[in-house]
Amino acid sequence: MSFDRTKIRWNGWGWAAHKDDVGAHEAVWTWLAGELGMPALLATPARPLEELTLQPSAMSDEDRRGLRAIVGADSVRDDAYERAFHALGRSYYDLLRLRAGDLSTAPDAVVYPRATKEVLGVLAYAAERAIAVIPYGGGTSVVGGVTAARGKFTAAITLDMSAMDKFIEIDSVSGIATAEAGIYGPVLEKALQAKGFTLGHHPQSFEFSTLGGWIGHSGAGQGSNRYGRAEDWLVGAKLATPRGLLSTGDFPASAAGPRLKDLLVGSEGIFGVITEATVRVRELAQESDYRGYLFRDFQSGAAAIRDAMKAGIVATMLRLSDAAETRFYRAFSQVGKRRTVAARMADLYLKIRKFDDKTCVLIAGFEGSGSEVAAERKRFASIVRKHGAMALGRGVGERWRQGRFQAPYLRDPLLDRGVGVDTLETAAGWSNLNALYAATAAGLEKAILETVPRQGARGIVMCHLSHSYLDGASLYFTTIFPRALDGDIAQWRTIKKAATDAIVANGGTVSHHHGVGEDHLPWIVQEKGELGIAVLRAIKATLDPAAILNPGKLLPQ
Numbered sequence: 001m002s003f004d005r006t007k008i009r010w011n012g013w014g015w016a017a018h019k020d021d022v023g024a025h026e027a028v029w030t031w032l033a034g035e036l037g038m039p040a041l042l043a044t045p046a047r048p049l050e051e052l053t054l055q056p057s058a059m060s061d062e063d064r065r066g067l068r069a070i071v072g073a074d075s076v077r078d079d080a081y082e083r084a085f086h087a088l089g090r091s092y093y094d095l096l097r098l099r100a101g102d103l104s105t106a107p108d109a110v111v112y113p114r115a116t117k118e119v120l121g122v123l124a125y126a127a128e129r130a131i132a133v134i135p136y137g138g139g140t141s142v143v144g145g146v147t148a149a150r151g152k153f154t155a156a157i158t159l160d161m162s163a164m165d166k167f168i169e170i171d172s173v174s175g176i177a178t179a180e181a182g183i184y185g186p187v188l189e190k191a192l193q194a195k196g197f198t199l200g201h202h203p204q205s206f207e208f209s210t211l212g213g214w215i216g217h218s219g220a221g222q223g224s225n226r227y228g229r230a231e232d233w234l235v236g237a238k239l240a241t242p243r244g245l246l247s248t249g250d251f252p253a254s255a256a257g258p259r260l261k262d263l264l265v266g267s268e269g270i271f272g273v274i275t276e277a278t279v280r281v282r283e284l285a286q287e288s289d290y291r292g293y294l295f296r297d298f299q300s301g302a303a304a305i306r307d308a309m310k311a312g313i314v315a316t317m318l319r320l321s322d323a324a325e326t327r328f329y330r331a332f333s334q335v336g337k338r339r340t341v342a343a344r345m346a347d348l349y350l351k352i353r354k355f356d357d358k359t360c361v362l363i364a365g366f367e368g369s370g371s372e373v374a375a376e377r378k379r380f381a382s383i384v385r386k387h388g389a390m391a392l393g394r395g396v397g398e399r400w401r402q403g404r405f406q407a408p409y410l411r412d413p414l415l416d417r418g419v420g421v422d423t424l425e426t427a428a429g430w431s432n433l434n435a436l437y438a439a440t441a442a443g444l445e446k447a448i449l450e451t452v453p454r455q456g457a458r459g460i461v462m463c464h465l466s467h468s469y470l471d472g473a474s475l476y477f478t479t480i481f482p483r484a485l486d487g488d489i490a491q492w493r494t495i496k497k498a499a500t501d502a503i504v505a506n507g508g509t510v511s512h513h514h515g516v517g518e519d520h521l522p523w524i525v526q527e528k529g530e531l532g533i534a535v536l537r538a539i540k541a542t543l544d545p546a547a548i549l550n551p552g553k554l555l556p557q
């Protein structure tokens with residue numbers, strides 16, 4: 001295992017030892033209370049594990065012995081920390097439950113296999129003994145993808161893949177590498193970079209998520225414009241199922257019928273457990289250049305990205321914040337600081353140039369050889385100029401890059417002060433992206449206003465466009481709002497429903513890269529159609545006839 005799990009927060013984000021730099025500044029909280037229309041923010045600490053009582057494990061002694069015979073005694077664990085850590089994922093909803101001490105979905109045991117044959121052994125045993133199995137990578141799912149639900153079974157085990165974290169080999173001639181699926185992002189990247197290569201898959205959860213989870217949830221990293229999403233870089237994999245091992249093959253391309261590897265991307269652990277994967281890798285970029293541009297509004301920024309995609313410009317990332325996100329991060333970065341004369345002059349200059357409260361920041365990242373970076377950046381700069389943008393230089397881009405994994409650490413301090421923070425994402429074609437954006441933002445704003453705890457309170461709804469394609473792009477919304485402390489789960493449901501209803505009604509997918517899990521189930525039949533769901537069910541029935549794998553995820557019960 002690459003790092004010690006007990007050093008990670010069981011009910012929050014990241015390393016337990018991480019220092020809360022934001023919480024230390026009282027000015028930030030006073031400012032945020034004002035933004036949210038609250039007279040003050042309340043202390044709402046999470047309940048410590050020592051205070052909580054877990055239901056006794058429902059695993060019989062016979063089954064515990066049976067599993068130990070397959071993976072070894074040390075690899076079947078049922079202490080309080082292990083069960084609590086694996087009860088839920090890391091969505092806002094999960095955090096509300098964990099912090100309140102709701103451990104009703106704690107698995108009855110956590111099993112750590114070390115080899116594919118052990119995974120096969122556990123699955124065959126669980127199918128015979130009717131035990132639910134929840135495949136688990138880093139547990140960073142934000143859609144209820146790893147909730148240890150028992151379904152119709154009397155016991156559930158979480159199959160934690162983190163002990164299967166070997167980097168197996170690289171074929172540098174073909175540019176493909178193979179690793180075990182439980183390998184964490186930083187460990188995989190370190191091994192690849194030592195050979196001069198990168199996968200380039202950097203989700204914001206990079207530090208704590210695994211190769212198997214990236215494929216299982218059909219993920220997209222921040223640099224997906226250049227490096228692709230899981231479906232693009234996955235070449236082939238081994239899937240352990242209760243019926244035996246499925247190897248998908250690893251051809252660069254094939255016309256021998258539909259490709260089996262495509263079944264694995266987004267399968268969310270319901271068909272089997274990915275034990276190894278072969279991925280397409282690229283030589284490390286010699287140069288990278290991240291810089292900012294200012295647009296007069298969201299629509300002109302989106303149009304510039306669309307034009308860049310149509311012109312075939314190879315950017316690593318084009319990330320356009322809407323006016324609310326631009327304003328929020330600017331104001332946040334200035335809390336407690338004195339306004340300098342230079343800053344005031346800059347504001348005046350922007351005003352004269354008609355960059356008003358609709359102004360949006362775009363961060364454009366380019367990677368590759370020096371000449372490639374220079375050429376693509378130049379082509380992009382000429383497009384943004386046509387859309388009236390102003391160049392901001394590299395400072396803003398480099399600051400974004402340095403802090404790219406930091407934002408999730410803000411969730412715990414916010415939750416500690418009665419502030420909710422949630423994210424959701426979707427994608428649609430260019431022709432209805434603006435309508436989708438407006439409808440989703442309106443749905444979120446209305447639902448937040450209906451559920452805030454007091455009159456005059458309000459939320460912040462912000463969005464960025466990221467991950468763009470020839471035919472469309474994804475939209476990623478962040479909401480910050482005062483928690484309705486006497487019913488914060490009902491509040492979350494109301495907000496989530498309003499947003500997802502708006503997304504579906506306006507032609508967006510229920511998820512661009514977070515997945516379906518439990519949280520998007522109410523909308524999945526509408527998106528896939530009855531026949532589509534029947535196809536997925538038939539595959540499941542073939543690979544997992546006893547339906548032990550990840551009950552209640554992806555397919556409605």
Ligand SMILES: Cc1cc2nc3c(=O)[nH]c(=O)nc-3n(C[C@H](O)[C@H](O)[C@H](O)COP(=O)(O)OP(=O)(O)OC[C@H]3O[C@@H](n4cnc5c(N)ncnc54)[C@H](O)[C@@H]3O)c2cc1C
Nearest residue numbers: 137138139140141145203204210212213216219220269274
């Ligand atoms: C703060 C934060 C930021 C995030 N940012 C991003 C982002 O930028 N891009 C993005 O794509 N996602 C993001 N996510 C969502 C999440 O991190 C991704 O879905 C990630 O790919 C999950 O990886 P994991 O190893 O944690 O998987 P888990 O959460 O453990 O599992 C995810 C799903 O895959 C299944 N699974 C896991 N391992 C296997 C396996 N070996 N075989 C079969 N099934 C398996 C699980 O059963 C589950 O259904 C973010 C989440 C958080 C909390």
